[in-house]
Amino acid sequence: xxxxxxxxxxxxxxxxxxxxxxxxxxxxxxxxxxxxxxxxxxxxxxxxxxxxxxxxxxxxxxxxxxxxxxxxxxxxxxxxxxxxxxxxxxxxxxxxxxxxxxxxxxxxxxxxxxxxxxxxxxxxxxxxxxxxxxxxxxxxxxxxxxxxxxxxxxxxxxxxxxxxxxxxxxxxxxxxxxxxxxxxxxxxxxxxxxxxxxxxxxxxxxxxxxxxxxxxxxxxxxxxxxxxxxxxxxxxxxxxxxxxxxxxxxxxxxxxxxxxxxxxxxxxxxxxxxxxxxxxxxxxxxxxxxxxxxxxxxxxxxxxxxxxxxxxxxxxxxxxxxxxxxxxxxxxxxxxxxxxxxxxxxxxxxxxxxxxxxxxxxxxxxxxxxxxxxxxxxxx
Amino acid sequence: xxxxxxxxxxxxxxxxxxxxxxxxxxxxxxxxxxxxxxxxxxxxxxxxxxxxxxxxxxxxxxxxxxxxxxxxxxxxxxxxxxxxxxxxxxxxxxxxxxxxxxxxxxxxxxxxxxxxxxxxxxxxxxxxxxxxxxxxxxxxxxxxxxxxxxxxxxxxxxxxxxxxxxxxxxxxxxxxxxxxxxxxxxxxxxxxxxxxxxxxxxxxxxxxxxxxxxxxxxxxxxxxxxxxxxxxxxxxxxxxxxxxxxxxxxxxxxxxxxxxxxxxxxxxxxxxxxxxxxxxxxxxxxxxxxxxxxxxxxxxxxxxxxxxxxxxxxxxxxxxxxxxxxxxxxxxxxxxxxxxxxxxxxxxxxxxxxxxxxxxxxxxxxxxxxxxxxxxxxxx
Numbered sequence: 001x002x003x004x005x006x007x008x009x010x011x012x013x014x015x016x017x018x019x020x021x022x023x024x025x026x027x028x029x030x031x032x033x034x035x036x037x038x039x040x041x042x043x044x045x046x047x048x049x050x051x052x053x054x055x056x057x058x059x060x061x062x063x064x065x066x067x068x069x070x071x072x073x074x075x076x077x078x079x080x081x082x083x084x085x086x087x088x089x090x091x092x093x094x095x096x097x098x099x100x101x102x103x104x105x106x107x108x109x110x111x112x113x114x115x116x117x118x119x120x121x122x123x124x125x126x127x128x129x130x131x132x133x134x135x136x137x138x139x140x141x142x143x144x145x146x147x148x149x150x151x152x153x154x155x156x157x158x159x160x161x162x163x164x165x166x167x168x169x170x171x172x173x174x175x176x177x178x179x180x181x182x183x184x185x186x187x188x189x190x191x192x193x194x195x196x197x198x199x200x201x202x203x204x205x206x207x208x209x210x211x212x213x214x215x216x217x218x219x220x221x222x223x224x225x226x227x228x229x230x231x232x233x234x235x236x237x238x239x240x241x242x243x244x245x246x247x248x249x250x251x252x253x254x255x256x257x258x259x260x261x262x263x264x265x266x267x268x269x270x271x272x273x274x275x276x277x278x279x280x281x282x283x284x285x286x287x288x289x290x291x292x293x294x295x296x297x298x299x300x301x302x303x304x305x306x307x308x309x310x311x312x313x314x315x316x317x318x319x320x321x322x323x324x325x326x327x328x329x330x331x332x333x334x335x336x337x338x339x340x341x342x343x344x345x346x347x348x349x350x351x352x353x354x355x356x357x358x359x360x361x362x363x364x365x366x367x368x369x370x371x372x373x374x375x376x377x378x379x380x
Numbered sequence: 381x382x383x384x385x386x387x388x389x390x391x392x393x394x395x396x397x398x399x400x401x402x403x404x405x406x407x408x409x410x411x412x413x414x415x416x417x418x419x420x421x422x423x424x425x426x427x428x429x430x431x432x433x434x435x436x437x438x439x440x441x442x443x444x445x446x447x448x449x450x451x452x453x454x455x456x457x458x459x460x461x462x463x464x465x466x467x468x469x470x471x472x473x474x475x476x477x478x479x480x481x482x483x484x485x486x487x488x489x490x491x492x493x494x495x496x497x498x499x500x501x502x503x504x505x506x507x508x509x510x511x512x513x514x515x516x517x518x519x520x521x522x523x524x525x526x527x528x529x530x531x532x533x534x535x536x537x538x539x540x541x542x543x544x545x546x547x548x549x550x551x552x553x554x555x556x557x558x559x560x561x562x563x564x565x566x567x568x569x570x571x572x573x574x575x576x577x578x579x580x581x582x583x584x585x586x587x588x589x590x591x592x593x594x595x596x597x598x599x600x601x602x603x604x605x606x607x608x609x610x611x612x613x614x615x616x617x618x619x620x621x622x623x624x625x626x627x628x629x630x631x632x633x634x635x636x637x638x639x640x641x642x643x644x645x646x647x648x649x650x651x652x653x654x655x656x657x658x659x660x661x662x663x664x665x666x667x668x669x670x671x672x673x674x675x676x677x678x679x680x681x682x683x684x685x686x687x688x689x690x691x692x693x694x695x696x697x698x699x700x701x702x703x704x705x706x707x708x709x710x711x712x713x714x715x716x717x718x719x720x721x722x723x724x725x726x727x728x729x730x731x732x733x734x735x736x737x738x739x740x741x742x743x744x745x746x747x748x749x750x751x752x753x754x755x756x757x758x759x760x
Binding site: 077107108111112115116119120123124127128130131152153154155157161162163164165166167168170171172174175177178180183186189190193194197200201326380 | 457487488491492495496499500503504507508510511532533534535537541542543544545546547548550551552554555557558560563566569570573574577580581706760
């Protein structure tokens with residue numbers, strides 16, 4: 001299977017690209033290396049010393065067929081179309097988006113960059129495929145954050161909500177009403193609408209993976225060679241909550257919890273991200289279907305419980321802070337993940353792996369932690 | 381009231397700007413004149429000989445306070461912010477979007493332009509207002525085409541659908557599920573999601589006007605001076621259906637009806653567009669509300685009935701063509717327009733005005749009709 005991975009140099013993209021290559025996919029990564037340049041701009045390099053993309057690709061040759069082309073899909077359609085015409089992908093995995101909610105809320109230029117980059121990237125991809133007459137299966141990384149947290153809707157289903165229309169008393173399945181909590185999350189709602197239209201009008205097979213918060217950094221493959229190491233962000237903008245807390249614990253920084261920490265969120269380990277995407281690639285929906293949605297999550301926890309687990313293991317205390325975000329102080333969260341489970345997904349859970357993660361990555365590089373980037377600068 | 385009209389040089393924007401100025405608004409038009417340059421690109425100038433924007437503004441001084449600044453809001457945020465900071469609008473009326481469904485479906489570059497222009501324009505506006513701390517009432521031109529045509533949902537309500545969630549048996553009002561029929565209509569679904577997030581997070585008061593197909597060309601004010609004349613498009617891309625049929629009838633071209641002509645659509649006269657927007661400007665929703673949605677329509681007809689009416693009056697026959705669009709051959713359509721009616725909107729209907737329109741505009745300029753632009757080049 002020829003698989004194009006857009007954004008394959010990023011935190012999820014890189015381990016997924018390696019995993020797909022190891023499973024026999026012929027992988028071509030496109031990336032504009034935006035995650036590296038943003039890290040420079042916010043003065044927060046990866047905790048782990050990641051190799052250049054050239055060295056990564058060289059080291060990855062032992063794993064499988066994997067190549068790289070520099071391309072900014074949001075701005076360089078000509079190059080994108082050249083590459084598509086030559087590579088003829090069976091599957092396109094689309095990670096090529098600005099993926100930090102706090103970054104998207106920093107200010108005017110970050111709001112505009114996030115919308116411009118994410119929406120034009122997705123539309124350019126789909127429009128180029130129409131132009132070329134190609135119909136690969138498109139696997140898009142969405143987010144659980146598109147759903148919002150609305151108790152009236154019950155357990156969060158996979159993309160679609162069964163309702164009865166009051167006026168007609170007809171039972172219908174509708175696209176789950178989006179209720180994003182940041183500009184970033186909003187772009188994922190927009191992406192879904194875009195892909196839904198392309199699926200309807202041009203017969204694309206689409207899988208949208210509404211992913212939980214990713215934790216961890218290593219997979220079997222990124223551990224297998226120093227130049228394959230994955231990036232690890234612990235700063236207030238790009239560090240996902242569990243990774244931030246783990247890093248803080250290693251340098252004795254009070255564990256940053258916003259508000260009461262009663263926010264329930266869904267989590268998934270980075271190794272499972274790669275496995276789930278491999279499963280999704282192999283299970284396209286039928287042509288003519290609505291986009292297929294899977295909730296790519298392993299388990300649900302409150303931030304407070306996570307922080308307490310880490311505090312208990314490390315002795316570092318929790319530092320409650322005023323919540324810089326507009327979100328409910330406390331919420332319940334129940335999420336279906338039957339789609340991927342029915343395809344064989346068996347999640348890695350926090351209890352199994354939590355301490356291993358601390359030992360393997362954060363301890364190894366703790367001297368590189370820069371205290372000044374720990375707190376988020378975004379307010380909304 | 382200081383009112384900024386984005387896209388105020390266009391087909392709806394110009395008569396609306398004049399109407400608002402005549403009603404005492406202090407109007408500033410921003411426009412990148414894209415409609416004029418697209419007319420050049422598709423070799424289809426306005427049937428009516430419209431004046432330059434400079435001459436328009438000069439002639440409009442007798443009507444009220446009205447000025448113009450050249451600005452491309454999708455690409456020139458710096459200029460947009462300068463103008464906003466100086467003008468300090470109470471209301472922003474946002475027409476500044478590529479508004480033709482067929483144009484948006486012509487090919488790759490038109491798909492990309494429509495998404496890039498419309499989405500970045502809307503997001504740049506909202507983000508700039510956040511940056512500047514301004515909270516004008518934003519009145520956005522949406523389209524009836526966001527709803528799609530789904531009989532299961534009953535009469536189309538104004539933006540929100542009352543449903544019972546099967547899982548919880550809770551009664552909730554949800555944003556009406558978007559089901560756009562073209563890239564253009566899709567951008568209006570995206571715009572609504574964007575404005576909904578800005579309303580939620582930053583307290584904007586938003587009115588989204590889901591407008592029907594506009595017909596006619598003149599208003600009292602555009603008729604009042606030769607340099608105030610409004611544009612009139614009759615080509616396959618920008619001509620709205622009734623205006624196209626009227627033009628065709630004047631040159632003996634068979635009246636173009638796609639498929640069976642059983643498509644039911646909602647219509648509104650251009651004079652009513654201006655009046656409705658004036659009503660909307662004066663009736664902002666409360667801060668903290670969801671966007672207020674009005675269906676800006678007068679009446680519903682099938683295309684076949686419209687064509688028959690014109691054929692009966694003019695003796696020109698109907699020319700049925702294979703439908704170049706993916707849409708239902710026949711559909712029912714019932715639409716609520718209670719919001720604007722409750723504010724005093726009394727629609728102009730086709731029966732009253734149809735012949736007047738033919739006489740006043742199309743006859744006067746029929747020698748300018750170019751047969752080669754009548755058929756649509758878009759296929760989807």
